[in-house]
Amino acid sequence: MKCRAVKGWSLVEVLIAVAVIVIAFIPLVNMITSSAVSTVKIGNYAKASGLLVKFLEEVKHVPFSRYQLNYEQLQGGEPIPVPVEFYEDTLASIKEMKQDKEFWLETTMKATKNDFGQLVEIAFKAEIFWRERGNRDETGEPERSLRDFALIFNPETRF
Numbered sequence: 001m002k003c004r005a006v007k008g009w010s011l012v013e014v015l016i017a018v019a020v021i022v023i024a025f026i027p028l029v030n031m032i033t034s035s036a037v038s039t040v041k042i043g044n045y046a047k048a049s050g051l052l053v054k055f056l057e058e059v060k061h062v063p064f065s066r067y068q069l070n071y072e073q074l075q076g077g078e079p080i081p082v083p084v085e086f087y088e089d090t091l092a093s094i095k096e097m098k099q100d101k102e103f104w105l106e107t108t109m110k111a112t113k114n115d116f117g118q119l120v121e122i123a124f125k126a127e128i129f130w131r132e133r134g135n136r137d138e139t140g141e142p143e144r145s146l147r148d149f150a151l152i153f154n155p156e157t158r159f
Contacts, residue, residue: 041132044101044144048128051103052148055090055126059109062086064154067111068119074111075119082107082124102135103128120157124150 059082073080084091087107094103107126111119126148131141 044130044132045146047097047101048103048130048144048146051090051093051097051105052126052128052146054093055087055105055107055128056124056148056150058087058090059124060150060152064119064122064152064156067109067122068154074109074122075113075117077111077113079108079110079125082109082126101130103130104136105129114157118157119154121151121153124152 067074071080071083090105094105097103105126105128107124109125110123112121112123114120127145129136129143129145131138131143134141
């Protein structure tokens with residue numbers, strides 16, 4: 001009697017091949033997962049940076065005379081919050097983004113006067129905050145933030 005050789009794969013061979021493939025793909029899955037997390041973080045920093053730039057551009061384009069006439073608190077030389085009426089577009093963008101990610105903004109402005117009592121410059125400071133997961137009230141996640149600063153000068157100031 002002759003034994004015929006059966007062509008094909010045995011169950012053990014198939015299981016070993018599957019195990020090798022699974023072990024080979026574990027680092028790939030980890031790399032894809034960490035890449036996705038990094039992409040989200042970079043996206044959040046880009047959004048925050050864009051909001052800061054938008055805020056600073058918006059307050060820089062308010063006529064200096066409007067700051068000078070309407071805000072006596074600036075005369076004191078102490079930092080005060082920037083009135084929201086000067087950056088309504090930025091606030092609208094933050095509100096629009098809230099569906100995806102909650103950002104919140106803290107702003108101050110401080111004026112410098114010359115010897116004649118005129119406002120020479122206004123310094124704007126802004127810091128934007130967010131959490132990678134969750135919202136503002138989530139305490140388990142660390143706050144992320146970006147800060148920026150800008151000066152605007154009074155073109156009508158005497159030196």
